[in-house]
Amino acid sequence: MTTRYAALLRGINVGGHKKLPMAELRGLLTDLGHADASTYLQSGNAVFSTDSGDERTLCSALERAIEKRFGFTVDCLVREGAYLRAVADxxxxxxxxxxxxxxxxxxxxxxxxxxxxxxxxxxxxxxxxxxxxxxxxxxxxxxxxxxxxxxxxxxxxxxxxxxxxxxxxxxxxxxxxxxxxx
The missing domain is CATH 3.30.70 (Alpha-Beta Plaits)
Known part of the structure; x- marks a missing residue:
């Protein structure tokens, strides 16, 4: 079953530090096997679909991929769309x-x-x-x-x-x- 997630990256593109272009983040998510990757603003908000993994596993894989490709660490959270809706509600x-x-x-x-x-x-x-x-x-x-x-x-x-x-x-x-x- 395909699930829609949001990746929330902490502290990127702030004050010229940890520059991570959103087009490259979308590409990275696609390279990780996720579908329908899109971003919102320049502050580290991405959404994607996948049919495998859980929030913690998806987050760890994304953090490792960012460090490997960009050479810096970024804390991130991955949250299922249903969780985001529950928090808003x-x-x-x-x-x-x-x-x-x-x-x-x-x-x-x-x-x-x-x-x-x-x-x-x-x-x-x-x-x-x-x-x-x-x-x-x-x-x-x-x-x-x-x-x-x-x-x-x-x-x-x-x-x-x-x-x-x-x-x-x-x-x-x-x-x-x-x-x-x-």
Missing amino acids: ACPFPADRLEGRQLHVTYFSEPVGPERLESLDAAAFLPEEFRLGDRALYLYAPDGLGRSKLAEALGKPSLFKGIVATSRNWNTVAKLVELTGQ
């Missing part, structure tokens, strides 16, 4: 009434328990808020991510040590759901 904030820049999802490589965030005084960041989901964190930042003190606090490496995390704004979340056919 479970959003605890009124996504339909917010601008895409106000709402973000950070996807994690594994589940994150609330104990990791106990050191944060959530009330100190209001009206900004976050909620945990299934291998995801939803962030409401009414003034956008660039001005978000809560995003800055959540970005501390110590909070999610040992976990791959990559964030997308709500416009990208919705587009990836659409591109995976969900």
